[in-house]
Amino acid sequence: MSRWGLTIPMTGVPLAEHREIVAGLADLGYTDAWSAETNGADAFTPLALASQWAPRLRLGPAIVPAYTRGPALLAQHAATLADLAPGRFVLGIGTSSEAIVHRWNGIAFDEPYKRVRDTLRFLRRALAGEKVTEDYATFSIKGFRLEKAPGTPPPIVLAALRPGMLRLAAREADGAITNWLAPKDVRTVRGVLGDEPELIARLFVCPTADADEARSVGRWMIAAYMTVPVYRAFHEWLGRGEALAPMNEAWAAGDRKKALELIPDEVVDDLIVHGPPEACRERIREYVDNGLTTPIVAVVPGGGLSPAEAARALAPGA
CATH class of the missing domain: 3.20.20.30 (Luciferase-like domain)
Incomplete structure (x- = not known):
């Protein structure tokens, strides 16, 4: 084990x-x-x-x-x-x-x-x-x-x-x-x-069995981390650059609410165990x-x- x-x-x-x-x-x-x-x-x-x-x-x-x-x-x-x-x-x-x-x-x-x-x-x-x-x-x-x-x-x-x-x-x-x-x-x-x-x-x-609850929390966490240059580069290397690009663009423009909305469910489900x-x-x-x-x-x-x-x-x- x-x-x-x-x-x-x-x-x-x-x-x-x-x-x-x-x-x-x-x-x-x-x-x-x-x-x-x-x-x-x-x-x-x-x-x-x-x-x-x-x-x-x-x-x-x-x-x-x-x-x-x-x-x-x-x-x-x-x-x-x-x-x-x-x-x-x-x-x-x-x-x-x-x-x-x-x-x-x-x-x-x-x-x-x-x-x-x-x-x-x-x-x-x-x-x-x-x-x-x-x-x-x-x-x-x-x-x-x-x-x-x-x-x-x-x-x-x-x-x-x-x-x-x-x-x-x-x-x-x-x-x-x-x-x-x-x-x-x-x-x-x-x-x-x-x-x-x-x-x-x-x-x-x-x-939690409530996927919406998990994804709501997960989006905030993902936005906080994936907009940091080292993590952005990490996920570009892993192949998520395109999926996360809209979030990063909205975040850089100062639109935090839109940035969260632009994180795909699939990315949250990939990165948050729920x-x-x-x-x-x-x-x-x-x-x-x-x-x-x-x-x-x-x-x-x-x-x-x-x-x-x-x-x-x-x-x-x-």
């Missing part, structure tokens, strides 16, 4: 109230808990708590931006989590986006491919306990060594949406993380990544059958289920 992860924290549940949910995940068949970092909780605090609440789960951030922490601080965060969850922590890093890096954090979003490559190479050395002095293409390190390097350095996986980053993940990382794709798209990604590396994807899952919980579980297994190693369920509110109920209903053993 593949791994089966859940995104934490769950929407609508304060982080302090997650203990019971997280502690019960392994008994439901979940193997992993993965955080994220946009404009809510930071990526590491939920994992630090989960490391103590759920000692059987593998933990990872999907993903931490390579820009918003200095390389040494990022190594410290990773070493701390590796110490809290020995052998159970995976570090996910990526470029993030211009909005998060530049508009929200005031950091230039320059040379994203090189920045991720350099950060990966630095982290490999730092987490192995080396003293690092190196002039990388996008930053320089002078004499940094972790006070306590992990006994076993954690695997590092890269956020990768298109061939260049996928090839970097295949060459130098321990796997790749992607999202916003349909089951059939997994084969396209695998065609570049190869069959061996772990492939992780966050899947947005709305457990239906009764049993149908959602079957859809998730389609991703696995197409080559996904680790699905990470991100529960989208719907169907009248509380987050805890949704986590139970979407568990692989349900």
Whole structure:
């Protein structure tokens, strides 16, 4: 069986109230808990708590931006989590986006491919306990060594949406993380990544039998993501450029309402897993059958289920 992860924290549940949910995940068949970092909780605090609440789960951030922490601080965060969850922590890093890096954090979003490559190479050395002095293409390190390097350095996986980053993940990382794709798209990604590396994807899952409800929520989410240049380019590569072009044109013109209306139902149904919980579980297994190693369920509110109920209903053993 593949791994089966859940995104934490769950929407609508304060982080302090997650203990019971997280502690019960392994008994439901979940193997992993993965955080994220946009404009809510930071990526590491939920994992630090989960490391103590759920000692059987593998933990990872999907993903931490390579820009918003200095390389040494990022190594410290990773070493701390590796110490809290020995052998159970995976570090996910990526470029993030211009909005998060530049508009929200005031950091230039320059040379994203090189920045991720350099950060990966630095982290490999730092987490192995080396003293690092190196002039990388996008930053320089002078004499940094972790006070306590992990006994076993954690695997590092890269956020990768298109061939260049996928090839970097295949060459130098321990796997790749992607999202916003349909089951059939997994084969396209695998065609570049190869069959061996772990492939992780966050899947947005709305457990409701009301297709209109799911599509209404899904359209807002798709518009928010697919108008971001990196995701627009990703879906052009996957073959959805023509289907999403009217939405992108309306969005660029400032007509948000029209943009939502122009997203085809087929695109929403491709990218948002929805239906009764049993149908959602079957859809998730389609991703696995197409080559996904680790699905990470991100529960989208719907169907009248509380987050805890949704986590139970979407568990692989349900």
